[in-house]
Amino acid sequence: xxxxxxxxxxxxxAIPIGFGLAxxxxxxxxxxxxxxxxxxxxxxxxxETLFFPTFSMMENLAISRWKPGKTIVIIAGxxxxxxxxxxxxxxxxxxxxxxLGERYAVVNLxxxxxxxxxxxxxxxxxxxxxxxxxxxxxxxxxxxxGRVAGETYGYLYYDxxxxxxxxxxPARSANILEWEETASKTVxxxxxxxxxxxxxxxxxxxxxxxxxxxxxxxFTTWNQRTRLTFxxxxxxxIDDLPVAPGYEQRFQTDxxxxxxxxxxxxxxxxxxxxxxxxxxxxxxxxIASDLIEDMTPKPIRARTIILLSQNAPIYRSKxxxxxxxxxxxxxxxxxxxxxNFGFTCKIVGDDFDNQDxxxxxHLSATGGRKLAHLVADYVRQLTPP
Amino acid sequence: xxxxxxxQSGALALRVLLGLAIGVFAHYLLYRLFLPVQPFIxxxx
Numbered sequence: 001x002x003x004x005x006x007x008x009x010x011x012x013x014a015i016p017i018g019f020g021l022a023x024x025x026x027x028x029x030x031x032x033x034x035x036x037x038x039x040x041x042x043x044x045x046x047x048e049t050l051f052f053p054t055f056s057m058m059e060n061l062a063i064s065r066w067k068p069g070k071t072i073v074i075i076a077g078x079x080x081x082x083x084x085x086x087x088x089x090x091x092x093x094x095x096x097x098x099x100l101g102e103r104y105a106v107v108n109l110x111x112x113x114x115x116x117x118x119x120x121x122x123x124x125x126x127x128x129x130x131x132x133x134x135x136x137x138x139x140x141x142x143x144x145x146g147r148v149a150g151e152t153y154g155y156l157y158y159d160x161x162x163x164x165x166x167x168x169x170p171a172r173s174a175n176i177l178e179w180e181e182t183a184s185k186t187v188x189x190x191x192x193x194x195x196x197x198x199x200x201x202x203x204x205x206x207x208x209x210x211x212x213x214x215x216x217x218x219f220t221t222w223n224q225r226t227r228l229t230f231x232x233x234x235x236x237x238i239d240d241l242p243v244a245p246g247y248e249q250r251f252q253t254d255x256x257x258x259x260x261x262x263x264x265x266x267x268x269x270x271x272x273x274x275x276x277x278x279x280x281x282x283x284x285x286x287i288a289s290d291l292i293e294d295m296t297p298k299p300i301r302a303r304t305i306i307l308l309s310q311n312a313p314i315y316r317s318k319x320x321x322x323x324x325x326x327x328x329x330x331x332x333x334x335x336x337x338x339x340n341f342g343f344t345c346k347i348v349g350d351d352f353d354n355q356d357x358x359x360x361x362h363l364s365a366t367g368g369r370k371l372a373h374l375v376a377d378y379v380r381q382l383t384p385p
Numbered sequence: 386x387x388x389x390x391x392x393q394s395g396a397l398a399l400r401v402l403l404g405l406a407i408g409v410f411a412h413y414l415l416y417r418l419f420l421p422v423q424p425f426i427x428x429x430x
Binding site: 003006008020022152 | 393396397400401402403404405406407408409411412413415416417418419420421424425426427
C-alpha cells in the first residue's frame with residue numbers, strides 16, 4: 001500500500017472516530033450536565049434565546065438535589081410559577097423550599113408560556129418510574145389542559161419518549177397522532193422533524209453535548225436577545241426577568257383589554273339558564289376530560305397538585321356580579337373535574353390582594369410568599385410523614 | 386531518512402486530526418440542523 005493510500009485511509013477512518021467520540025461525550029454529558037446554581041429557567045437558559053434545555057439536563061437538576069429520605073417537589077407550569085415578576089432571591093419556589101424544610105427538595109422547572117403538562121411533568125414521571133418519591137405542582141387556567149407535544153416545549157416530550165424515560169401510556173401517543181392528522185401541513189412537518197431529531201439524538205446524543213458546550217464554554221448561534229455577546233457561554237448570564245415595580249406603577253396596561261382576558265377565563269365555558277343560573281358547557285368539559293385522561297398516566301395523578309390561578313382582584317372586581325358568578329361556577333366546576341381524575345386541585349389567588357400581583361396574572365414577592373405558604377400545606381397533605 | 390519519516394508521521398497526524406475534526410463537526414451540524422431558526426417569543430399577558 002502506498003503512503004498516499006495509507007494517509008487517505010487514516011483520514012477516512014478518523015471521521016467516524018471523531019463522530020463516535022463526540023457521541024460518547026454527549027452520552028456522558030447527559031448524565032451530569034445541568035445549569036449550576038440553578039434557581040429557575042431565565043431568559044438565557046431557555047428557548048427565548050435558542051437554548052433548549054434537554055430532558056436529561058432537567059432530570060439532572062432534580063436528581064442532584066435528592067437524597068434518600070427526601071421527596072422531590074417538581075414545579076412545572078407557566079410564567080406564574082416561573083416567578084415572572086419576582087426577582088431571583090424573592091422567588092416563590094425558594095420560599096416554598098424554606099417552608100417545607102429538609103425533607104423536601106424543590107426544583108422549579110416551569111417555563112414561561114408552558115402548558116401544565118409540558119416539561120416538568122415528564123421529569124416527575126421519569127423520576128416516579130425510577131422509584132423516587134415525587135410531588136408535581138403545576139398550574140393552568142380553567143378549561144386549559146393542552147398536550148405534552150405540539151407547542152414550544154413539546155420537544156421535551158419526544159426527547160424523553162425516545163430515551164425511554166416515560167410511563168407506558170398508549171393513549172397519549174394515540175391522542176397526539178390523532179391531533180397531528182387534523183393539523184395543518186406545516187404543523188405535521190414540524191412534528192415529524194421534531195421526532196426525527198429526537199430519534200437521531202437518542203442514538204448520537206448531540207443535544208446533550210452541544211448544549212453542555214453552550215452552557216459551559218461558548219454559544220454558536222446569534223439571536224436577537226443576546227446580540228453581540230451571543231458567543232458567551234450561558235453560565236455567564238444572570239437572571240434578568242422582570243421584577244414587579246412599586247405598587248403605584250403596576251396595572252398601567254389598557255384596562256379594557258385586561259378585562260377582556262379576565263372575562264375570557266370563563267366566557268366560553270358556561271351558559272346562563274334562567275332560574276338555574278350559570279351552568280357549565282359540556283363540549284369544553286368533554287375536551288378537557290379527554291385531554292386529562294390521554295395526557296396523564298394514572299400513577300402521576302395522585303402525586304400532582306393542579307393550581308388554578310386566579311386573576312388580580314383589581315380586574316375581577318370590575319366584572320359584573322353575573323360575570324363573577326360565572327367565574328366562580330367555572331373555577332369550582334373545573335377544580336372538581338381535575339379531582340375526579342385523582343388530582344389534588346386548588347384555586348389560588350382568590351383571596352390575594354392587589355399588592356400580591358405584579359400584573360393581571362403574575363405575582364409579586366408578597367403574592368409569591370402567600371403562594372408558597374399555600375402550596376407547602378398542599379404538599380404536606382399529599383405526603384404525610 | 387529520519388526527516389522523511391518525521392514528515393510522513395506529521396502528515397499522518399494531520400490527517401488524523403483533520404478527520405477527527407470533520408467527525409466532530411458533523412456531530413455539531415446535527416445539533417444545528419435541529420435547532421429552530423427563530424427563538425421562542427414569550428409575550429406576558
